[in-house]
Amino acid sequence: MSNLFPVTLEDATLRRAGKTLVGPVNLELQAKGVTIVIGPNGAGKTSLLRMMHGIARLGEGSIHWACPPEEARVHQAFVFQQPIMMRRSVLGNLAYPLRLTGQSRSEARDRATRAAIEVGLGDMLERPATYLSGGERQKLALARALVTQPELLFLDEPCASLDGRATREIEEILTRAAAAGTRLIMSTHDMGQARRLATEVLFLLNGNIHEHSSAETFFGGTPSPQAQAFLNGDIVE
Numbered sequence: 001m002s003n004l005f006p007v008t009l010e011d012a013t014l015r016r017a018g019k020t021l022v023g024p025v026n027l028e029l030q031a032k033g034v035t036i037v038i039g040p041n042g043a044g045k046t047s048l049l050r051m052m053h054g055i056a057r058l059g060e061g062s063i064h065w066a067c068p069p070e071e072a073r074v075h076q077a078f079v080f081q082q083p084i085m086m087r088r089s090v091l092g093n094l095a096y097p098l099r100l101t102g103q104s105r106s107e108a109r110d111r112a113t114r115a116a117i118e119v120g121l122g123d124m125l126e127r128p129a130t131y132l133s134g135g136e137r138q139k140l141a142l143a144r145a146l147v148t149q150p151e152l153l154f155l156d157e158p159c160a161s162l163d164g165r166a167t168r169e170i171e172e173i174l175t176r177a178a179a180a181g182t183r184l185i186m187s188t189h190d191m192g193q194a195r196r197l198a199t200e201v202l203f204l205l206n207g208n209i210h211e212h213s214s215a216e217t218f219f220g221g222t223p224s225p226q227a228q229a230f231l232n233g234d235i236v237e
């Protein structure tokens with residue numbers, strides 16, 4: 001069970017160059033589940049995730065975690081659409097964050113090896129991360145994010161440029177992480193993926209949350225008219 005939740009956003013707003021990218025957002029997220037963030041291009045999905053994680057500095061309003069903010073920071077991780085790899089082996093990429101938390105070289109190596117096996121990279125331990133395929137890189141990025149056992153994991157379209165097989169494998173890893181208690185907040189353009197993973201949905205329009213509902217309500221036929229239009233593939237503005 002997470003110590004970070006509930007998290008409450010009060011009029012949280014992100015601005016850049018005089019433009020409001022997202023907000024004011026008022027939202028409370030509970031400790032359990034998989035929150036899928038969807039909406040048209042430019043609706044503010046990435047901006048919302050970055051603002052919540054703290055990579056993008058809040059302009060106005062506030063974000064309250066159930067624990068001190070420094071603690072909340074330590075217990076969360078972020079996976080980007082384009083994974084950033086260190087110029088090290090698969091094992092080196094996975095061991096590095098563990099070394100930063102103070103684990104000994106051999107502890108970090110053992111844990112990193114298990115983490116690689118868990119995501120199906122067990123036979124590539126010594127391969128330079130820069131030699132990996134797109135799907136393998138994203139699995140490594142996920143393993144690296146999960147290896148320190150975060151309570152909350154943000155993911156920004158992690159399967160955007162992956163084929164069906166890699167997408168399925170990533171979804172299996174995410175499903176296992178969620179079952180093991182990691183709270184997931186993830187944006188996607190793939191409505192099939194949203195249906196497969198979501199327990200609740202945040203539907204964004206024009207930088208704001210237009211709808212926050214359970215996956216059952218959202219996909220079960222009773223979303224708002226704009227959300228229904230989006231699900232139908234209509235252009236929504």
Ligand SMILES: Nc1ncnc2c1ncn2[C@@H]1O[C@H](COP(=O)(O)OP(=O)(O)OP(=O)(O)O)[C@@H](O)[C@H]1O
Nearest residue numbers: 016017019021039040041042043044045046047048
């Ligand atoms: N650093 C920035 N400076 C100025 N404008 C930005 C910046 N980052 C994003 N934007 C703008 O903010 C809006 C929201 O962008 P964001 O990437 O959050 O949307 P999104 O829903 O994730 O879009 P997509 O589905 O296309 O990835 C867009 O109009 C975008 O052009």
